[in-house]
Amino acid sequence: MADVKAAAKAKGPKLPVILIANDLLDGDVVFFGAQGWTRDPRAAKVAFDAETAAFMEAEGRAGFVANIVVDPYLVPVEIDAAGFPVASHYREAMRQKGPSIHPDMGKQADYPLGA
Amino acid sequence: MYRYDEFDERFVRERVAQFRHQVERRLDGSLSDDEFKPLRLKNGLYLQLHAYMLRVAIPYGTLNARQLRQLAHIATRFDKGYAHFTTRQNLQYNWPKLKDVPEILDLLADVEMHCIQTSGNCIRNVTSDQFAGVAKDEVEDPRPTGELIRQWSSLHPEFAWLPRKFKIAVTGAEHDRAAIKVHDIGLRVLRHAETGEVGYEVIVGGGLGRTPMIGKVIRDFLPKGELLAYLEAVMRVYNAEGRRDNKYKARVKILVHETGPEEFIRRVEAEYAQLNGPTINAPEDEVERIAAYFAPPPYEALPEDSAILDAARRADPALDRFVEQNGFAHKQPGYVALTVSLKPIGGVPGDMSDAQMLAFADIAERWSFDELRVTHSQNLVLPHVRQDDVPAVFAALQAAGLATANAGLVTDIIACPGLDYCALATARSIPIAQGIARTFADEARQREIGPLPIKISGCINACGHHHVGAIGILGLEKAGVENYQITVGGDATENAALGERLGPGIDAEDVPGAIEAIVDVYLKERQSGEVFIETVRRAGLEPFKAGFQAFIASDEGARTLAAEPAQ
The missing domain is CATH 3.90.480.20 (Sulfite Reductase Hemoprotein; domain 2)
Structure with missing residues (x-):
């Protein structure tokens, strides 16, 4: 993962992006949102420009230093028909949803579409 | 215990x-x-x-x-x-x-359990034969050796920061059910051909991952009492000379491979000669104290066969099928070991619910001397069941949803957690296993195909042991999509072999069809009594490659047709 992050930093991930991390205390996937860190994937703040992406990345580092989150990094997304960001890569899309074999677990269960 | x-x-x-x-x-x-x-x-x-x-x-x-x-x-x-x-x-x-x-x-x-050294660059949990103390082909129960190694390796100050993780497996039987040839160290308890003395064959440098290797025998016979000092010599050579500059070349298999087995043996023996064995090896009374915990349970003296079970099997085809497939011959007359499959059709390989655990604990307590085993193929075992009790055990297993009669068959698939959970994974494993299991769900068909270990890993690290699957499946990423490479001919037993690729990687939805094509080749090619892996060994890879390629060609043809609707 370190290699992926280094590469992303050097080139800058493809915009738009969201900021994803794990909550230190309980391990949950969290997203940087308008009101700070949120567990709701739909509440993730989307950066459409490099400046906002850089701001979010700095927030990620601050969250890490403050022992709120671990492993923060920017994730390229596309905006779906409902206006929500969906990760372009299937791995990150899995983190937004939860295990594909358990629709009853993870984000897809906690934040069902249409709820 | x-x-x-x-x-x-x-x-x-x-x-x-x-x-x-x-x-x-x-x-x-x-x-x-x-x-x-x-x-x-x-x-x-x-x-x-x-x-x-x-x-x-x-x-x-x-x-x-x-x-x-x-x-x-x-x-x-x-x-x-x-x-x-x-x-x-x-x-x-x-x-x-x-x-x-x-x-x-x-x-x-x-309850005398822990998570110590289940990760990190240290000596990991020692694994063994799930039929330890049960199998007829056993020289000695391997678990006292496993326990001795557990105690020796737990927080061993010299080996807490090895170049990389280190896995040891022990078997006491002739037939290897612990995959000892693909571990960093594999130990096989054996009897010396001439003296009859009990000791170990020591195998070093096996492993899977991105550079799969079959281990090399570095000692044909190590006297039993010398085990820990000899292991210490191996670990010292590895700890000093294993590569720390590149984590992909840091396992002992790379050291053995790059040094050459002969030179590696020379270095281990030189180190061993310098060690003060008596200060390292466990005292005999300690070895005996540990062994006493693994004494056989108080079996009843029973006839070899059970009339009760025989009659019940005649009356109940499901019970008969379960015993035939999941029963394992016990060395104690009148007893049987039962594999309890954690591979129901469509389930997650190796998963067990809390309710099933509670039910199974009751079953093991009541009918198997309060003992159960975990297998490296992600199943459980009731090691000591009275044959007379099997009908009652089967009923209790059925009630808990644990009576799937598929041990060793095409639906008894090893699968790592894959991308559904794992941060290292490049593709999903579990849905692939579920798809294959559903395709081959029919019991008669599974039985017709016979023993066929399929093993699936969701990345090159090979936690799902795909290299040693008779059919191995490796999930990778290709151009932003999950892609699966298929190998054939792998074997995790005493005849250890690494599978070979049949052709290019395929999409997830094509995997069950590809496996069917491979199985069809086997059914066509097999000679009387041959199991899948034997046919591969005899007939070679070519017919399987041809069948696989034909499947890909026809599959692509079908897709082209689907993409171009009839005018």
Whole structure:
């Protein structure tokens, strides 16, 4: 993962992006949102420009230093028909949803579409 | 079963207290993430895709009912009501919270369990034959050796920071059910051909991952009493000379390969000659003390066959089928070992719910001398069941949803957690296993195909042992899509072999069809009595490659047609 992050930093991930991390205390996937860190994937703040992406990345580092989150990094997304960001890569899309074999677990269960 | 003595108890409790303090210091910021990470890993705690994951050691795969009940309790209280048995006979929780882990470790310590050294660059949990103490082809129960190694390797000060992780497997039987040739060290208990003395064959440098290797025999016969000093010599050579500059070349298999087995042996023997064996080897009375814990249970004197079971099998085809497929001959007359499959059609290989654990604990307690085993193929075993009791056991297993009669068949698939959970994975494994199992769900068809170990890994690290699957499946990423490479001819037994690729990688939805095509080649090519792997060995790879390629060609043709609707 370190290699992926280094590469992303050097080139800058493809915009738009969201900021994803794990909550230190309980391990949950969290997203940087308008009101700070949120567990709701739909509440993730989307950066459409490099400046906002850089701001979010700095927030990620601050969250890490403050022992709120671990492993923060920017994730390229596309905006779906409902206006929500969906990760372009299937791995990150899995983190937004939860295990594909358990629709009853993870984000897809906690934040069902249409709820 | 082994019971903790005062030293073991104190050691595990101290370790829990240390970890509790480490978590507190992490949360208050006095430990950085970089400082904390190796500490949590040494206690089996990973951070995965969706949550933390805690790996619990099950030494040599042996558990009792009280332990399984506690594991169920933890699953209920701190996880989502289930847990996952792994290819190293361990158990993983997928959703624990960091703040709860110290309490979980305390609950484990209450039943003489821990997570120590289930991760990190140290000697990991020692694995063994699930039929230890049961199999007729056994020279000696391998578990006392496993326990001795567990005690020797736990927090061994010299080997706490090895170049890379280190896995040891032990078998006491002629037929290898512990995959010893693909471990860093594999030990086989044997009798000296001339003297009859009991000792070990020592195999070093096996492993899977991105550079799969079959281990090399470095000692044909090591006297039993010399085990720990000799292991120490091997570990010293590895610790000093194993590569620390490149984690992909850091396992002992690379050292053995690059040094050459002869030179490696020379270095180990030179190190061994310098060691003061008596100060390292366990005293004989300690070895005997440990062995006593693994004494056979108080069997009844029974006739070889059970008239009760025979009659019940005639009356109930499902019971008959279960015993035929999942029964394993026991060395004690009148008893049988039963494999309990954690591979129901469409289920998650190796997963067990808390309710099933509780039910199974009752079954093991009542009908198997309070003992159960975990297999490296992610199933469980009731090691000592009276044949007379099998009908009642079968009924209880059915009631718990644990009576799938597929041990060793095409639907008894090993699959790593893959991208559904794992942060390292490049593709999903579990849905592939589920797809194949559904395709071959018909019992008569499975039986017609016979023994066929399929093993699936969701990345090159090969936790799903795909290299040694008769059919192996490796999930990778290709151009932003999950892609699966198929190998054939792998074998994890005493005839260890690495599978070879049949052709280009394929999409997830094509995997079940490709497996059917491969199985069709086998059914066409097989000669009387041949199981799948024997046909591959005799007929070679070519017919399987041809069948696979033909499937790809026809599949692509079908897709082109689907994409171009008829005018």
